[in-house]
Amino acid sequence: MTKKWWIVGAIVVVLVALGVTVGPWAYGKFIAESDAPAATVSTSGAQAATTDNIDGTWTIVPGDEANTTAAGYTVDEVLNGAEVTVVGSTTDVSGEVTIENDTVTAGEVLVTTDSITTDNDRRDGQFRGNIFETATYPTATFAFDSPVDLSSIPDDGTTTTVTAEGTLTLKDQSRPVSVEMEVLQSGDTLIASGSIPTTWADFGIEPPSLGFVTVEDSGSVDFLISLNSE
Template sequence: MAGRIRRHWKRWLIAGVVTVAVLTTAGPYLYINYIQDEPPAALSLDSPPSASDTSSGNSSGSGEQASGSVEGAWRVGSGSQAGYRVDEVLFGQNVTAVGRTEEVTGDLEIEGDSAVSGTITVDLASVESDSAERDGQFRGRIMNTEQFPAATFELTEPADFGSAPAVNEQVTAEATGDLTIHGETNSVTFELTAQRTADGFRTNGSIPLTFADYGIDAPNFGGITVEDEGSIEFLLTFTSA
């Protein structure tokens, strides 16, 4: 009798271990591939204006034709977005994490066909993804937004676009400046694309980011392993200052 009980107990124990193993491997797979939404597409000038951008009167449609010159002072307007994109491994499954905010401010000075100065500031504490747990880790031990609440980019060299585009036309330039995150500053260079609108312009770009360069520990937690590199993406709407 006792032997039969031990054998049954062993069977139940083995079955329990197998069940846990299946749930551990199959659960994340099913969630990621069949339940979780696809990550947002990368920000681009093909992205439609957000609701706040449209309501403020900014549009990338043809509308009233803008004048030829874009010289002067400009400021970041409503509908602008910035955030991060990074690859993760969630319990053995590859996923892409995306967090964004519209809490972006800044200014830009244009002389001729070049942006000669400018500063962009992003409120990191307002960045949100599709996971409250990830957002808590981002604001807490990863970015420590209480001590370092903002990320800033300051243009240090003129970005020459070559010409003032017509409405809806896109032009590109190489932008170089100082990126400050988590209390650390590094010089970065990346491609910047601009598109003329009826009453201003929009700019878009992506800045590669290596966490160690900014004193950020590898943000791994709770079965999630994060790559050592990611990117900052932005889509900014500028209106006349």
Template sequence: MAGSIRRHWKRWLIAGVAAVAVLCTAGPYVYINYVQDKPPAALSLDDPPRSDSSGSSPGSGQGVEGAWKVGSGSQAGYRVDEVLFGQNVTAVGRTEKVTGELEIEGNRAVSGSFTVDLASVKSDSDQRDGQFRGRVMNTERYPEATFELTEPVDFGSAPPVGEQVSAKATGELTVHGETNTVSFELDAQRTADGFRVNGSIPVTFADYGIEAPDFGGIAVEDDGNIEFLLAFDRA
């Protein structure tokens, strides 16, 4: 009798462990693939401007030379791949708190920079945001990320309103108190009263003294991207 009870108990124990294993595997899969919203698409010049255009058209007499500043409708943030309990997900956080300036001579941007308020970056998860502001980025000590051009950007020509041109940008990126030289492709598009600039800067976290998070069933890849879409108005 006692042996029979022990055998039944073992079977129930094995079944219970198997059920927990299935739930641990299937739960995140169901949540990620059927419940959680898809991550937003990468920032792109195909996105419509987020501010009204009421000025005169640069294509009808107003040139692009001179001083410009980052205006409303600008966004910046991060895109990074995570592994959540064995399931691959893409985490995206963004903010509209972006400032900056640009100086154009002829068809070249000869100087410029932009700054992102990291403490205001938000994703679709309050828990992720808390980790980002705290143990990952320590925004109390390092509240901003900045990029500054160190070489002119040559766009070749000023396109008509609505059209795009591409160029390569080189400058210094400062994140988490560390500065590195970076180069990346960017696109520019003229609007009725200014222009927009879009790009993605690859970032390897170790280069900036950032330890990729790995805790509680969540692991983050060793690199990611800083995305930006900047709308420029006359300074």
């Protein structure tokens, strides 16, 4: 425990001893913390490309200790008077992408919604039940609608940014979206990440307002996928 938190603890003890309620300001100042941002492409440890031909079918590798695949959401909320950013994620992601002449011609990313978690079990219970109804809507998807030119991907382990037009489906509600994707070819693996700005009501999702917590009307759907060629 750092000296700072010893001091904070002493302040709280004194307030309690004096019968003072530790209210929302104190909660927001000393206790509530925002989550780390959603994972994105990293060039740390990246290797030069092992091939200059990326045509073929590429399959998403589910996340584990060996790769970085993950997807989920980011949203701001006010919790007990404190503004915090919440990031929910899962490594249970699947799908595939078809590339022809260095161009994505088709592809879909599927996310298992009931496996999305944050650092709070109560929040996750609300997400699975009242908010997303994961028993009824077990997957969320993003499908490519237009060709995406990947010919600009460097072969030296650095990244490029491309724009993808597609359809995002949440709770069986589908909407056209545009997403800036950062793409890396490292060795024989393609890695891509993106963040899709999302207004929850567009997908029939009602952000909760429960008195002690209020969730913003918009946020983002985030993904980081690793793909291997078949």
